[in-house]
Amino acid sequence: MERFKGISPHRPLDEGATKIRIVNLLPGEFGDPIECILEHIDMEDTKDYEAISYCWGESSITKPILLESKPYPVTTNLFDGLQRLRRSDGPRKLWIDSLCINQSDVAERSREIQKMWSIYKSSAGVVVWLGECLPWSETTVQAIADFIIDIGEAWNPERLDHSGVVARYGYNELWRQHLRMNEFLRQRQWFERTWVIQEIAAKSPFNNSELCPTMLCGTIRLSFHYLQRANAFWTTMPSEYDSLTILRIYNPLYIQLEMCGEYVMVQLNSFVSISSQLELYLANGSAVLRTTDPRDQIYGILGLLQHGSLPARLTPDYGKPLQQVLVEYAKYFLEENGCIDVIQFNSGNTPNLPSWVPDWRHKPGRTHLREKQNTPMGFRMKDGQWCLEIDFVHLSVIDDIKPDQDQDIKPDNSLQFAKDYILSASEWLYNKSPEDHHVPLHDIQFLMKKLILCYDYFMGHKFTRLWHQLIIDAGPSPSIGDEHVFQGKEGLQCSYPSELNSIDGPDLKAGIAEVWGSVAETIRDRSIFVCTSGSVGIMEQMNVQPQHGDVIGTATTGSLDNVTDHFEEDLRIIWM
Template identity: 25%
Template sequence: MDSKIDEFDTKDLTALPAAFSLKKVLNYSPLTDPEYIRVLRISPDHSDEIVVSLEEIALSGNIPYECLSYTWDGPTFGDTGEEWTSDRKHIVCNGSIIFIRQNLYDCLVELRKVGIVGPIWIDALCINQNDINERNKQVGMMGRIYKNATRVIVWLGREDEHTELAVSSLKRIRLTAAECLRDESIVRREYARCNFTKRERIAILHFIKNRRWCNRLWTVQETVLARDLVFICGSNIASADMVCCGSLFADYNREDFFDIWITNSPSMQNSTGLRSFLEVLKVRDLNQQSEGSPPPFANVVHAFRDLQTSDPRDKIYAVLGISDCHHDELSSTMTANYDVLVQDLYIDAARYALHTYSHIEALSKVGEPSKQKINDLPSWVPDLSVSLTTLGLEEEKDRFATDGSQNSLPILEIMDKVLVLNGHEWDRVVARSGTIGDLGDVSGIAQLLKTFKSDHDMYFGSMDTREVAVRRLLITDRLIDVAHASDSYNMEAAFERLFFALLAFALKASEETTLLRLFLEDPKAAFKRFGVPDSYDWLSEILVRGKENWEFQKDNWMKNLETIPSNFAKALDIIDDPYALSWARYYSNRRYFRK
């Protein structure tokens, strides 16, 4: 629920910019019960005036109602004039003339035209925006309000010259949103079947990407919690399946859309909402499949941090309905309160985040202090009103270490808004290497083998041997395609075969023909030629066994070295088993050992 309350003195309620500016005061009676909401009915007559009425209903009652999801300001990125941001259009509500913004007025006109006359819940009209106490309570209920609605109607604004063609093109799609979200290959096949023309792709892109609705944070919970979802743009109606599949088409087939994206509308380049919208659709799909606990509040706040709100406090309040807002350790629950200063709210959110993550990863969300807009924030508190330009540490999903069973648990102390951390020397780095992806040439092999040098007292955790540590490292302990890996699947042999093949591929890529032949015949004898003079008995044994596992393939290679792949992508066509596929997916961001 966007507002601009932060620009005014919150103690002077008469200065609050409501969703509409009252010319003749509309008197809101206090809600009869804390569990009641107001809903709106639109008079179905087709006079020039839009006439509506408000009535109370119990949120948990048996009166069906719908909800509206829309933007308070202009619906597209080009709609920036005052006609979109000021209250100029009048309607009649409960006998009083009130003034509302253009986009909401356009929506009411279109809803009446298509026969959607209520009951419908619209935040700007159904909440007394001048009553902070009511506003706090109703915002706290918004998750339930949208979840209980029979349908959420998304208003995308007036139609333009692209809308009709976009919607008619999207109607050719035969997939559901669930099918699209769960299998990328199906989306690509359906896109090929639809065979959209360039003109149709332009229309689809304008329809999806040029709408400010996708960039609005409040739409996240409004979409995720909706039982049913329909999109209206002018007189055109599109299903959630159509919009979801169209968004995925634009995302998965960027090579077809890229030139259109850049050249056809400069305003579209300002949109960051498409990818966020796709993430929202995925969360909605998961939410509909499962009745499990919602994700932690801190995770959701940062996942959708780039989306926009007018009030910086809504960076928190807009996701309360889809988050677990209670923290046992803090013995508190995050609730909406527009009396709270932004600084104090962000400090509380940072405290939640620090206690949510298993490490002090939340500090990586602070970003550049010079880019902060909210003044007087402690150095450890992120300014959620600005986008984060660097990747947060907890978003680096693949951070496997062979001693990963040992996790740190920070002891946090916050004294008068100061975060106190006591450091302890826990470990030290004695050697390092590049990633396994550096095995593209002989120098990369030499670097890797030198890293395995046994001069250091290595500790691998969980009683791992050196060989087991390397085997776990290559796939970060995650074996994919398990369905094809039977109980008799020999992961050790697969590891040995892959390791032998990787070194052979690297030698082929380096055009070291003589060294390659020597390696295929006798891996041990080839070690010194790698620039590694030591005797690596444990590694030699792995390679010898790998050679034996590949005896047939090795003989073919010896006869014709040209049959050896020179890049890992082609190599996977030869090494087609779960372990090799797992290595291909997880080859980066590895840490091998610690002392």
């Protein structure tokens, strides 16, 4: 929930799960002063209002409206939206968070946030305000909307038939239209917001273009139904369409749609626990979207939870500092599921946060969270702060780190940069290998290439598996290793799904440079390290630098009785 500072004309709101305010946007012509009247309603009795989903924009730049006949500042984006939403022949009932919630009342904000899901679900409809068309012309925006609608209407999802659309446009035109569409989406901040997920999921599934959210950009309308269909069109593109298989809808929108899909799945499965649902949304990227208040990385998706409720201590409370919120949720995840995987999601960017507590701002290479585990762990209070006690196995020590390449000598050509990086890293590893092993340099180069491609593969969704298959040299595949979570510092073993080693498909040489470009970008600010055990890894967090002597520990996911060959006694580590 974004926070807005202003003089409040709000009368106290009756407490109750169904009591809310709405605004009556009074009629007028475009350019007339905007006037709104607040009304208290019961959602169970009144369902003729529309819920508005929008991006606040810069809160320091405002324009005045009349709210309850008193001047009230709103952001310019909302001001523009009210101009477009206003009717000329009568009032329009709307729920708008910045107007319907007293933003200066922390207790009310904390209370009303828990109603968000019901507010959108009970509304007569959800309207998404994307802003004015600028810097695009209305003609161009209309053409983009027509392209999205055309794909949605022409594609047959039942038969997964892409041939009609491909034949109609051709490869070059589909590429051009797709790039233009994504550029438009990229310039709309709405698609980067965490709150959007529950606002649009309230009307999912989107199988009816009339009932699902309506998007409004200037005067141009587009049903969210068609964006969902367009996303499905690109994500199911068969491999025979070569270069078209790498096209994806703008990634923040993709995350939003994936979260809505997960929500539908959870609705149909009452056996998914509340803690597992929340972990599912956070692990799959909801927290990397934008919020004005960082606590809303979690609070913004609570409305999606089904089949139960969170403990009272975890309900939204804007009086708590961010660090306290994150620690309380981390303890909840670990105590409920014993899922040690969550500790991967600490980005290192949140000040004063214990290293075992995820802030969910880091998206690791492997984001699959396993079911309830039996990892021996506990918590203790030390110096006024919760610490995690956990058993570890497979401890090793960082022996050396390959420094990042000097920014001044990095070539502009990302393909050449990737080649140079692999070559220099391979030579460094060759020099680090024991003299009695005599590992050929070309073998180390081969494994180095595998390691970086594996890392790039797991780190993002820019490219599909096919592209990686084409540029991995034929040869023996390293065995698939276990998933690892490391203490404080993280690394990635040289292991990857076996299908990555299969060479298949047409010769798509034109895409090799693009793939290596993505590899170059993902490793540009990371360090490679080698341990005394001989294992090699890549640091995932950009701002966490490994140091000589750092201990790397793999957490056990079962009884230590199974690993007596490695250690004579349990290794309990206190993790600050």
